[in-house]
Amino acid sequence: MAHEHKLAIFRGLVKFKSNTQKIWGVLIFLTIVTAIEVVLGIIKPEILMGKVLGMKALNWIFIILTIVKAYYITWDFMHMRDELKSLRRMVVWTTIFLILYLIFILLQEGGYVFNVYKDGFIKRDF
Amino acid sequence: MSTTVVNTGTEGKTWGGGNKPLNASYGKMMMWFFIVSDALTFSGFLAAYGFSRFKFIDSWPIADEVFTHFPFLHGVNAPMYYVAFMTFVLIMSSVTMVLAVDAGHHLNKAKVTLYMFLTIIGGLIFVGSQAWEWGTFIKGDYGAVQTKGGNILQFVDTEGHRVALRDFVVADAHNERTQHERKEGLWFVSEGTLPTYTVEEVLHGLKSHENVLVRTQIINEAGEKTVLSRAKSLEQIEKNGKVVVEGANLHVNEYGSPLFADFFFFITGFHGFHVFSGVVINIIIFFNVVLGTYERRKNYEMVEKVGLYWHFVDLVWVFVFTFFYLV
Numbered sequence: 001m002a003h004e005h006k007l008a009i010f011r012g013l014v015k016f017k018s019n020t021q022k023i024w025g026v027l028i029f030l031t032i033v034t035a036i037e038v039v040l041g042i043i044k045p046e047i048l049m050g051k052v053l054g055m056k057a058l059n060w061i062f063i064i065l066t067i068v069k070a071y072y073i074t075w076d077f078m079h080m081r082d083e084l085k086s087l088r089r090m091v092v093w094t095t096i097f098l099i100l101y102l103i104f105i106l107l108q109e110g111g112y113v114f115n116v117y118k119d120g121f122i123k124r125d126f
Numbered sequence: 127m128s129t130t131v132v133n134t135g136t137e138g139k140t141w142g143g144g145n146k147p148l149n150a151s152y153g154k155m156m157m158w159f160f161i162v163s164d165a166l167t168f169s170g171f172l173a174a175y176g177f178s179r180f181k182f183i184d185s186w187p188i189a190d191e192v193f194t195h196f197p198f199l200h201g202v203n204a205p206m207y208y209v210a211f212m213t214f215v216l217i218m219s220s221v222t223m224v225l226a227v228d229a230g231h232h233l234n235k236a237k238v239t240l241y242m243f244l245t246i247i248g249g250l251i252f253v254g255s256q257a258w259e260w261g262t263f264i265k266g267d268y269g270a271v272q273t274k275g276g277n278i279l280q281f282v283d284t285e286g287h288r289v290a291l292r293d294f295v296v297a298d299a300h301n302e303r304t305q306h307e308r309k310e311g312l313w314f315v316s317e318g319t320l321p322t323y324t325v326e327e328v329l330h331g332l333k334s335h336e337n338v339l340v341r342t343q344i345i346n347e348a349g350e351k352t353v354l355s356r357a358k359s360l361e362q363i364e365k366n367g368k369v370v371v372e373g374a375n376l377h378v379n380e381y382g383s384p385l386f387a388d389f390f391f392f393i394t395g396f397h398g399f400h401v402f403s404g405v406v407i408n409i410i411i412f413f414n415v416v417l418g419t420y421e422r423r424k425n426y427e428m429v430e431k432v433g434l435y436w437h438f439v440d441l442v443w444v445f446v447f448t449f450f451y452l453v
Contacts, residue, residue, distance in 0.1 A: 019228050019231075020225065020228055023221055023224050023225060023228065024221070027217065027218070027221045030217050031214065031217070034210065034213055034214065034217070035210075037448075037452060038206055038207075038210040041190070041205075041206055041451070041452050042190075042205060042206060049349065059452075059453045062448050062452045062453050063448065063453070065448075066444055066445060066447075066448040069444050070441055070444055070445070073220065073437055073440060073441045073444065074437075074441065076224075077220050077221075077223075077224045077433075077437045077440070078433075078434055078437045078438070078441075079227075079430075083148075083149075083150065084147075084148055084149050084150075086147065086148060087148040087149075087150055087155075087158070090148075091158050091161075091162055094162060095162050095165050095166065098166055098169075099165075099166070099169045099173075102166075102169055102170065102173045103169075103173050103176065106173040106174060106176055106177040107173070107176050107177065107180050109177060110176060110177035110178065110179065110180025110181045110183075111180045111183075113180075113181045114180055114181050114182070114183055114184075117181075118184075
């Protein structure tokens with residue numbers, strides 16, 4: 001069992017003295033990110049309601065912050081940072097590739113079905 | 127000197143065996159395999175949710191208007207605070223889990239016991255909160271009328287605030303129909319709970335309250351639900367109103383599209399089941415720690431393996447939180 005932990009996060013910007021300290025540091029970071037998400041979700045700033053790449057800018061921010069949180073949970077809580085590069089890539093890249101593929105197909109088709117109804121080819125709204 | 131060949135001559139070479147190219151134990155590898163496959167299952171559910179949402183992109187319920195309750199604060203509009211609290215509880219229990227793993231590395235039995243205990247408590251608080259969330263969702267709040275085409279019509283006052291059916295509809299005492307149960311005659315026929323009001327009573331109440339309007343599911347350019355004019359409101363209920371809906375189940379949903387409720391029950395239910403099984407596994411490992419099984423083994427890797435599963439449950443919740451409550 002590997003006892004060595006890499007103690008630097010944010011690409012070496014923040015270094016912790018012990019693994020326990022790093023855990024608390026990551027908790028603080030995750031809490032801040034969640035708080036930002038909740039505050040944005042409640043006030044919904046008008047400036048972020050514009051569309052970027054077919055979706056509200058605010059929604060993009062939520063998704064990016066979620067991925068940031070997922071990164072720190074996987075890397076520091078699940079110790080992915082301390083695993084070998086080969087294990088890390090096998091787990092992460094496989095999952096990300098398959099999920100992106102799945103999301104692309106299903107959202108594309110969902111939008112298509114919406115248009116079929118909208119253009120009146122099938123009537124359902126009565 | 128004759129040589130007896132007992133070795134293959136490949137020791138120390140790449141294919142000689144005994145290598146650990148990933149430097150991870152069998153158990154940990156298998157846990158990662160499971161996590162990858164389970165992650166794909168959850169992605170399937172969330173992507174299917176995205177499919178249905180894109181299909182009804184102009185009429186999907188707005189999550190802020192659905193999850194507005196907080197325990198013990200009745201009638202206070204508190205969107206997302208409770209679910210944010212739940213998220214924090216789960217992240218916190220992830221932290222105590224990783225602290226337990228860390229204490230395991232130092233073979234500190236007392237600390238592992240304490241942190242495992244706290245993790246279990248966190249998991250139980252989360253599952254309890256989810257049960258409460260389900261209860262509130264199923265019970266509903268304002269009530270609505272479903273049209274013949276399956277659309278939901280909700281009620282608002284002239285300022286756009288939601289109005290509950292109980293605030294303007296009076297149930298006609300002479301019109302009361304009792305719910306049919308199996309014990310009364312036809313044992314093979316049963317029906318669900320009857321709504322408090324009938325559509326006629328809602329129409330009557332709407333006619334006598336000048337300031338109540340109907341709100342449809344359709345989302346307008348401002349990102350809000352469309353409110354009909356007074357004349358249109360009366361016409362919609364009279365012509366298309368079919369059944370009064372209170373709360374949500376797998377067939378009807380007072381908040382909007384029934385698919386929203388179906389996915390809510392299915393995805394949060396599946397996640398809640400993961401949390402529940404995680405708590406059970408944690409309890410088993412907790413007792414093993416207390417009994418000193420890993421102390422004798424001089425190795426707390428088992429804690430690390432269930433820890434991976436527990437963090438994964440937390441990881442999934444982060445995504446469910448975003449896609450169900452925020453986006």
